[in-house]
Amino acid sequence: MSCTVGSPRHLRRVPRYVAHAVFRPACCQALLLIGDARVETQHFRFIRCVARHENISAAARELGITQPALTKILSRVEDLVGSKLFDRGPRGVVPTTAGRMFLDQIEPIERSLQNLTKDIHNHNLGLSGTITIAAGQFWLGHILPGIIARLHQIAPGIQINIVTGTRDELLERVKLGTADMMLGRITEDLPDELECEELAELRIFIMARAGHPLATQEQKVQPEDLAKYPWILPTMDDPTVRYSFEESGLEVPVALVETVSRQFSESLLLESDYLCALPCITGWDVNSDLVQIQAEWFNWATSAGVVLSKDRPRAPACEKFLEMLRNRVLPDRGNDWR
Numbered sequence: 593m594s595c596t597v598g599s600p601r602h603l604r605r606v607p608r609y610v611a612h613a614v615f616r617p618a619c620c621q622a623l624l625l626i627g628d629a630r631v632e633t634q635h636f637r638f639i640r641c642v643a644r645h646e647n648i649s650a651a652a653r654e655l656g657i658t659q660p661a662l663t664k665i666l667s668r669v670e671d672l673v674g675s676k677l678f679d680r681g682p683r684g685v686v687p688t689t690a691g692r693m694f695l696d697q698i699e700p701i702e703r704s705l706q707n708l709t710k711d712i713h714n715h716n717l718g719l720s721g722t723i724t725i726a727a728g729q730f731w732l733g734h735i736l737p738g739i740i741a742r743l744h745q746i747a748p749g750i751q752i753n754i755v756t757g758t759r760d761e762l763l764e765r766v767k768l769g770t771a772d773m774m775l776g777r778i779t780e781d782l783p784d785e786l787e788c789e790e791l792a793e794l795r796i797f798i799m800a801r802a803g804h805p806l807a808t809q810e811q812k813v814q815p816e817d818l819a820k821y822p823w824i825l826p827t828m829d830d831p832t833v834r835y836s837f838e839e840s841g842l843e844v845p846v847a848l849v850e851t852v853s854r855q856f857s858e859s860l861l862l863e864s865d866y867l868c869a870l871p872c873i874t875g876w877d878v879n880s881d882l883v884q885i886q887a888e889w890f891n892w893a894t895s896a897g898v899v900l901s902k903d904r905p906r907a908p909a910c911e912k913f914l915e916m917l918r919n920r921v922l923p924d925r926g927n928d929w930r
Contacts, residue, residue: 633705635665636698639677642666643695647684720749721909726762726771727754729830730794730871733854735775739920743913750909758829766899772910775917777832778895787902791921792873794896796836798885799870801862807883815842815889822848824857824868833869836892845869858882873921 641651642662652662670677677691687695727736732754740752755762755771765771767785778788798818800806806813806821825847826833837844849866851857857868862881873896898917900906906914 633702635669636702638662638665639669639698640695642678642685643687643691645684646686720747721907722751722753723773723907723909723913724753724755724765724771725913726765726774727756728759728762728776728832729756729826729852729854730832731775732756733852734871735873735917735921739913739916742920743916747909747912750912756829759831763899766901769901769904772900772906773914774899776896776899778897778899782899785902786899788899789897790895791897791918792895793893794832794871794873795893796833796869796890797872798887798890799858799861799868799882800865800885802881802883804865804867804883804885806867806885813885813887815887818845818867818887822864822866824849824851824860824866826850827852832871832894836869836890840890840892842890 638651638655641655642648645651645654648662648666649659652659655662666677673690673694675690676688677694678685679688725736736754743750743752755765757765759774759776762771762774762776763783763786766774767783777794778790782788804821806817823845825845827850828834830852834844845867849857849860854870857870860866861868867885898914
């Protein structure tokens with residue numbers, strides 16, 4: 593698209609220009625490509641200054657450069673756009689039609705460049721960007737909400753995408769690069785492309801309301817006692833609890849209620865004599881109105897942490913999240929959270 597502007601003496605075809613910028617974030621400048629030529633975006637500021645003063649000498653004094661240098665810059669930009677930007681007169685200069693068009697166009701360009709410079713700066717500091725986290729239900733309901741809320745207090749520009757599924761599905765996402773990390777159990781059978789960072793010990797506790805008969809009986813609880821009461825278990829999408837019983841040599845209880853919602857499980861426990869096996873990271877408290885059924889014969893634990901790609905570089909936003917995750921979960925750093 594092109595338009596015809598200017599006085600007959602300077603009648604030219606003025607191409608519509610597209611800005612491609614090469615940034616120098618430290619000084620908030622960029623090189624703007626107009627056609628095949630380059631002009632520093634600080635020259636936009638010079639032209640706006642000339643338009644404001646309607647006088648090249650006055651603008652040069654404000655900018656701290658000589659009048660001939662400013663005139664040369666102005667002439668160069670006029671050559672690049674293919675038209676005069678100012679009409680010179682005895683009392684100063686006034687923008688031409690092309691000049692007014694140029695001034696109207698450079699304002700949003702400068703604003704976009706400033707915003708982009710800010711975005712790049714925030715990205716490099718880990719204050720913006722997108723993180724995709726693959727996580728099991730325990731992490732979704734118990735760990736992630738607090739971390740994400742805290743992260744957005746200090747870095748509101750970070751977008752968080754949460755995906756869930758079976759452990760194998762989540763690991764595949766990390767392998768393919770559709771997730772930046774997986775939070776879950778750490779096992780020895782990780783694919784070669786992945787690496788893990790152990791953060792805590794994950795245990796399964798048998799929980800009930802404070803007044804539950806098994807919580808108040810004097811004799812030790814035995815495995816057969818558990819079968820006398822209804823059970824809440826996670827769905828098969830989260831098999832950790834079922835693994836804990838099988839690997840402890842115990843029969844998996846028959847679940848009358850299956851749910852992935854920890855909040856629902858805890859609420860139902862408080863209202864009835866249900867039992868529920870809840871995953872907990874060692875040292876963390878569960879709902880204060882619930883109690884752990886003391887069963888010495890059930891002492892299952894596994895490592896928990898984060899799984900990452902070995903070779904894929906991590907964005908600063910991911911590093912920021914991992915730092916907060918460690919502060920939240922690691923036993924010797926948990927006190928730094930608040």
